[in-house]
Amino acid sequence: MSATTATRRREVHTNRPPLIAIVVAAVAITFFAAPLVGLLLRAPWGSLWEELSAPETIEALKLSLVCSLAAMVLSIVFGVPLAWVLARQEFPGRRLARALVTLPMVLPPVVGGVALFLAFGRRGFIGRELDDWFGLTLPYTTLGVIVAETFVAMPFLVITVEAALRSVDRRYEDAAMTLGSGRIATFHRVTLPLIAPSLVAGAALSWARALGEFGATITFAGNLPGKTQTMPLAIFLEFENGNTDGAIALSLVLVLVSIAVLGGLRDRWLRA
Amino acid sequence: MLDAVLDVRLGHLHLDGVTIEAAAGTTVAIVGPNGAGKTTALRVLAGLVALERGHVTLDGTVLDDPAVGAWLEPGARPIGFVFQDLLLFPHLSVLENVAFGPRSRGAGHSRARRHAAEWLERLGIDGLGGERPGALSGGQAQRVALARALATDPRLVLLDEPLSALDARTRPSVRRDLARHLDTFAGVAVVVTHDPVEAMALADTIVVLEDGRVTQVGDAAELRERPRSAYVAEFVGVNLYRGTADGDGLVLANGARIVASDRSVHGDALAVVHPRAVALHRSRPDGTPRNVWAGTVRHVDPEGERVRVHVETEVPVTAEVTASSLAELGLREGTPVWASVKATEVAVFEA
Secondary structure (H helix, E strand, C coil), rough: CCHHHHHHHHHHHCCCCHHHHHHHHHHHHHHHHHHHHHHHHHCHHHHHHHHCCHHHHHHHHHHHHHHHHHHHHHHHHHHHHHHHHHHCCCCCCCCHHHHHHHHHHCCCHHHHHHHHHHHCCCCCCCHHHHHHHCCCCCCCCHHHHHHHHHHHHHHHHHHHHHHHHHHCCCHHHHHHCCCCCCCCHHHHHHHHHHHHHHHHHHHHHHHHHHHHCCCHHHHHHHHCCCCCCHHHHHHEEEECCCCCCHHHHHHHHHHHHHHHHHHHHHHHHCCC | CCCEEEEEEEECEEEEEEEEEECCCCEEEEEECCCCCCCHHCCCCCCCCCCEEEEEEEEEEEEEECCCCCCHHHHCCCCCECCCCCCCCCCCCHHHHHHHHHHCCCCCCCHHHHHHHHHHHHHHHHHHHCHHHHCCHHHHHHHHHHHHCCCCCEEEEECCCCCCCCCCHHHHHHHHHHHHHHHHHHCCCCCCCCCCHHHHCCCCCCEEECCEEEEEECCCHHHHCCCCCCCHHHHHHCCEEEEEECCCCCCCCCCEEEEEECCCEEEEEEEEEEEHEEEEEECCCCCCCCCCEEHHHHEEEEEECCEEEECCCCCCCEEEEEEEHHHCCCCCCCCCCEEECCHHEEEEECC
């Protein structure tokens, strides 16, 4: 035992990166830390509460929470069955389907917004039907915000849950089946509990992504205060209008949320 | 009463007309080398794999018969399955694990728990109901797995290498325990194992599966006296030779001869020599033995007081000697040695 430890320590020692790499790494870390520091240095600590308790701010915050949580719920409701099918069902075009699901992760959100508009806008080939049949309009509505956020957020949940479903020991499901459990009950009572950590991680990631959504939202749903103006949009607007203090105050809220999500996921993502 | 003929292809494996028959109250062991299809056979009986041809019938109920389109889902079969590695649900307590079956099969919440508690008591682990599987010892987990399989009151219980997860120290006591429970079990039990001791301790009948086919069926004594394949001979620990009987013994493919006093068999035949009937000498033995072969020691396996010595000669042979005679002879790997067998100790029968 002690011999192994000694060997390992010596290995780490000889494999230490050279000084140049350490210097470059320090520059990179500064690059990540500097914006955060800037935010904290310039924060209007004295008037922070005033900035945050302005009615428009509260409204944006509320809208952001409602829409991002709704997007997370939709991501779970549609994403878990989708992940299940992608992980377990052989079908032609499965690779294509998986590529399609991952596309929003790499697609510029603005492009996503335009594309959503062309499909779900009033004249879009699906939006037209929604309007005709249900009188449902998505663009420039809160529902539109939720749709745009779900579009960019769901892939995070699907990818995380699918990976978990692939790695779970399927013989547990066999065991449940021999005990008399049906497919859906087995998924609910055995599979989901086994992959619960991944499901929580995927949900948190998709929620964080939805909360920060900007490009697709502003393109597809516009920037209407109280209706479609979420936190990121409000921050952008404040910043554009020269109200830097307001922008910083709102930003600090999102920073706090991001840190909380990271903290919640630390076991999964940050443990080296 | 279990009556099954299994025919199914899965990848490289082909279960080719594997027949398994057992009366209620008896235990069948399926033994065979790795990849022979033992686990697949169990999975077919459980309904986790569907047959292509053949049938599975239990107490007159057809569980699977593609010819007539009969099929029961695993959960609709009166079976209990003890999996290799046990596969207790890690997120459920011991009691909830055992209650899972009754609950899934329609019992109410409290009735399922009561039933589960009864099974825990019956297996002597009623104090563990609140534990998580991760907190159990190997022997305890094994009992929980058995309780979970039996809690649905099955008429067929399937056990896949039930003791393989245990360390060598706890295995004998758990094996005795398991044998006792299977003895009192009213239905049919099918145990997959690669451990001869386990097969002989638990089963009334042993089915030998090799490469998807049944090569032999019988009880332990029958297998020991008349092994039909090299695998069976190795499994039961005897020397088996295949060759041609010519009225004076057996001639092997390499031309070597094993002299037997039994002269009744002619043609393709098998000869069995028990390792205890093989004597080892450092110099050519005098006297009566008709079979004397010179060779070298290939390797030495101590098994308690007895030691199995594998000798490389024109007739490769395993001898079983006491530890003291091994020391007396000074046998090690590579030692030149003479092996002798009396003609009366060679059993010959038709292949």
